[in-house]
Amino acid sequence: AQSVTQPDIHITVSEGASLELRCNYSYGATPYLFWYVQSPGQGLQLLLKYFSGDTLVQGIKGFEAEFKRSQSSFNLRKPSVHWSDAAEYFCAVGPWNSGNTPLVFGKGTRLSVIA
Amino acid sequence: DGGITQSPKYLFRKEGQNVTLSCEQNLNHDAMYWYRQDPGQGLRLIYYSQIVNDFQKGDIAEGYSVSREKKESFPLTVTSAQKNPTAFYLCASSIGIRTPETQYFGPGTRLLVL
Numbered sequence: 001a002q003s004v005t006q007p008d009i010h011i012t013v014s015e016g017a018s019l020e021l022r023c024n025y026s027y028g029a030t031p032y033l034f035w036y037v038q039s040p041g042q043g044l045q046l047l048l049k050y051f052s053g054d055t056l057v058q059g060i061k062g063f064e065a066e067f068k069r070s071q072s073s074f075n076l077r078k079p080s081v082h083w084s085d086a087a088e089y090f091c092a093v094g095p096w097n098s099g100n101t102p103l104v105f106g107k108g109t110r111l112s113v114i115a
Numbered sequence: 116d117g118g119i120t121q122s123p124k125y126l127f128r129k130e131g132q133n134v135t136l137s138c139e140q141n142l143n144h145d146a147m148y149w150y151r152q153d154p155g156q157g158l159r160l161i162y163y164s165q166i167v168n169d170f171q172k173g174d175i176a177e178g179y180s181v182s183r184e185k186k187e188s189f190p191l192t193v194t195s196a197q198k199n200p201t202a203f204y205l206c207a208s209s210i211g212i213r214t215p216e217t218q219y220f221g222p223g224t225r226l227l228v229l
């Protein structure tokens with residue numbers, strides 16, 4: 001079955017340090033990939049997305065992600081984390097085929113930022 | 116402003132009671148979705164709708180019902196058959212579902228059982 005894995009449930013980084021959140025997917029063809037961010041008690045906000053073309057995509061708030069087909073990965077990165085980046089991050093993939101299938105989400109990675 | 120609204124922000128349910136969560140969008144999107152979020156579980160799809168008067172079950176539809184009588188509205192009813200309804204509920208919409216369209220999310224409704 002198709003799946004999205006975010007291996008890290010919780011990550012803590014120091015403010016100003018670099019960040020990488022991992023996302024791996026299981027899918028038989030080229031996926032469409034998304035990263036969303038959720039602040040506590042809020043809805044999800046789109047950070048960036050990859051549909052085709054350049055495998056390094058830029059998003060909002062200084063985030064970027066790189067699609068690596070050989071590793072089935074779409075890791076999210078930020079060179080210098082700010083305290084306001086503390087939130088939960090979700091990777092999503094879809095659609096799986098030409099049919100009508102909603103996005104499949106990973107279980108999320110919670111990011112804590114310390115001074 | 117265009118967007119998705121969910122109401123109420125907090126909802127309390129008594130045992131044996133049905134409650135309805137509202138979701139409205141003014142983005143002119145065809146597709147709408149309902150997700151349930153529990154700590155550590157990520158987002159789990161309850162129901163989705165690709166077009167008015169049509170909807171499909173997601174992964175955890177038992178104990179829930181929906182309707183799609185208008186393009187802009189997709190209410191979710193949590194029935195008494197849902198034995199563990201306490202969760203955060205998110206509504207989303209997208210232009211369509213056949214292409215890789217971005218889903219846009221509402222602010223959520225937190226349902227608590229009294």
